[in-house]
Amino acid sequence: MSARLRVSLPSRELVEALEPADGVEFVLWDLTGPAPEGRLDLLVPPYMGSAGALAALEGADVGLVQSQSIGYDGVADVLPAGVAFANAAGVHETSTAELALGMMIAAQRGIPEFARHQATGYWDRGQRPSLADRRVLLVGYGGVGKAIEARLLPFETEVTRLASRSRQDAAGTVHGIDALYDQLPLHEIVVVSVPLSEDTRQLVDAKFLAAMQDGALLVNVARGQVADTEALLAETASGRLRAALDVTDPEPLPAEHPLWTTPGVLITPHVGGASSAMFPRMVKLVRKQIGLLLEGKDPVNVVLGGPSGG
Template identity: 65%
Template structure:
């Protein structure tokens, strides 16, 4: 017999991507206030709602908590015991890689200066740096890192990959993170997309930035605390390196923070995955989880519990 299951969504936005099913009840609950019922088989928390809100699951029986984010740092500290938690791998990689490419091109081709010139009606034909022929280091070679690599290679770049441990795949060597000190000086652009953990907190520190070549570009699409903000301020403020940051520490970045006004720094407000591609892909992942539960099969993307 097919089980009857209930699914809660944080808002109505994902409903249109779910196929109606007589054995599936879809509710709306943003985890604020009391739960609509004592048991909800699949709970989808709000996107970018923080981890503390997961404590509100204490009073609800669940089979699966389906996140809308890839990262899950801090979740284990607040998720009630015995819960199964899945991340949104497969949802955000494309959009994040697109943003990385846009930020790299904007920095290399000096779009902030060109847009300021446009506002002033200034026609300035100053040459800019290319992306072609640049040596690019990708630090964090998971789904996002691979998506970034796929988009960089057609731009005639040389890409070096770094993961937590060294290995070899069909495209050659993936270096271990312990090799970073030797790799950083030889790369013009460094893109960081590692998960936040005790091992990666302040990975981008004074030594990391000092090892980058003059004029180098740092791109951070990981988490804000992966970088030491004070070190970032010093190195970008001196003009020695540039930065493109989709994440900061703290976040949101205060209005009076010096990074906002530092020449050569581009900041976007943690919107790597926030594109029109997100909801359809999140809807497909959620529909897959529903179908698996109806079939009595285990969920995908489980990162905690299970």
């Protein structure tokens, strides 16, 4: 029986994990080289590839692109007309929240300094700020923000939620972005997890940082371009603010960039979603999309495009 569904995957590992399925043909393509001939009902591009790589789809017959990332900044500029695009919501939130929490604990309790002191045997018993009892502002309350909140609350923190618009939920008030400058001075830790858009590009600018209280910690697990690097460097180099950054602008951050050696700045190389939790969750999502398409149902997580071009 001929395949009812053709699925393009970027790696042999994904092909093997998905295993044979009735009515499904798997094609190996990582967006380099010529596109496979014929219809591709579902296409999974490589993880952490640039949006520009999707230009390879021009002229190919593709129904749905299933990204391996949550963010989709820049995709609309290159996605061919009529192609739907789904993000990987549900795959990375847990790992990203785990890293955000780890960075907060590390920055608050001085773990990077203790690790450096271990090399010289220096016994530093100075007191560090706790995570407990701290007021934490979540700037961005989507899947990642909610996952961070769920992990912060057991640490006895006071969490304030802020999203693009104000609303009420079972836990109380979610503030709108219009309350940002009222809330920033009230919190010792500010966690940014907004998607990158024209509205959020360089949201964390000199004005934003100046509104934070002295000694506060900024945690960025969004995108590097959400923050103004020069403004961030100025505030951290002066010692007034601290930062824990999983993302930077530019990225990768050049080895000679002063952020690397600024006291009070902790940097991880955009690894929020890069944990052992990712691959099995990605396999589960692709398997779900295949099942929905075989049943003639709408796929999940579609954020752009589609037959209507909407």
